[in-house]
Amino acid sequence: MHLTLRFIFITCVIIWDLCLCINTEAEAHDDFIASVLTELSQLQNQFVSSERYYREKLATVEEKLHQTENLQIFYQDKVAEIENLLQASKETEISYKKKLEHVEDLLDQTEQRLTNAERTIQTLISTNKQPYNNANNNLIIEQTDASYQTGPVESTISAPYRNKSLTTFQHKRQDSIDTRISRNINNNLQIAFSSYISHHLEHLQTQQTIPFDEIIVNEGNAYDTSTFKFTCPISGVYVFQSALMAQRYKYIQTEIVKESLTLVRMYAATDTTTSRFDQGFNSVITRCNAGEKVWVRVVESWGTDIRSSRFTTFSGYLLWQL
Incomplete structure (x- = not known):
């Protein structure tokens, strides 16, 4: 009986200890679970914050990409527009080159005609030099x-x-x-001259005399290459002519004057948007007394540059004596 009670007592103690261990382990398990849940909650909060942040970043990147695509389309349009302009410029350049070649051909033909006319004049002058009968x-x-x-x-x-x-x-x-x-x-007196400038002129001053320094013909020696003026050797009716060509992107206005009085004017102006040249021409018939001088000068301050290459000339001759 005593042993039985003692066994029961020991058994109860063991069962109690087991119950205490089970309770302790349950409490520890509950604490672990609570800790894990807390960490999971924190991780969830961090994940939500990170997700929100990266979503905002992604939206910003997408907006930047959209803007970049728009800029790419804009610059592609601009590049296409520039290519069209370049193509049009090339076509315009080709067109103006053809026109310039045509003008140069016409100028060459004109120069040839002038040369032929000068030869004809020289022939006529030589013919008129026969002795008087x-x-x-x-x-x-x-x-x-x-x-x-x-x-x-x-x-x-x-x-x-x-x-x-x-x-x-x-x-x-x-x-x-x-x-x-x-x-x-x-009336058979041979008075005629034709001259041109030998080089391009720049920085011309107001009313400056144009220096026609090269002579084609100077019958009667009435044109002076030191003063660039023609002096009428006898009283009579004379013809004077002048042509001028403006430099590229420039303009020029000149005038034929007799004793500082304006007779006629010439004007040439090139188009600033192209590479074309422009030439002006004029002529006049006037009565001159012996000793009067005729020359070409710049009109006030209308331009400063003139092209040479025999495009700018000054000529004159006697029609008849008075």
Whole structure:
């Protein structure tokens, strides 16, 4: 009996200890689970925050990519526009090159025609240098005398001449004939010049005389290459001509003057958007007294640069003597 009670007591103690261990382990297990749940909650909060952050970053990146795509499209359009402009510029350049070649051909043809004309003038001048024929003079005089001997001409003579002697009247007719013959002889005076500038001109001043320093022809030596002015050797009616070409992207205006008085003006201006040249030309017929000077100058301050290459010229010649 005593042993039985003791066994029961020991058994109860063991069961109690086991119950205590089980409770302790349960409590420890509950604490572990609570700790794990706390850490999981913290990790979840961190994950949610990280997810929100990276979503915002991703949205920003997507927006940047969208902007980049728009910029790419914009610059592609710009590149296409520039390529179209370059293509148009190339076509325009080709067109203007053809036009320039055409103009150069025309200028070459014009220069050739001028050369041929100068040769023709030289030939005519050489032909007109033949000695004066007195027999022809006598023929003119005889024919003129015969014309005065006709009735209708005598009927038109005024009364004062009819009252004078026949000898006096014949002397007057002879003087008139001699005057006309003398005028015909003087009309064969060879006065002509043609000049051009030998190099391009820059920085021309207001009303500066254009220095036409190269001579093509100078019959009568009336054009002076030191002053670049033509001096009329005799009184008469003269023709003066001038052409000028403006430099690329420039303009120029000049004038032909006689004793500082403007006769005519020339103007040339190139297009600033192209590579074309422009040439101006003018001519004038004017009466000049012996000793008067004619030259070409810049109009006030209208331009400073002129192109040479025989595109800028100054010429003149005598039509007839007065």
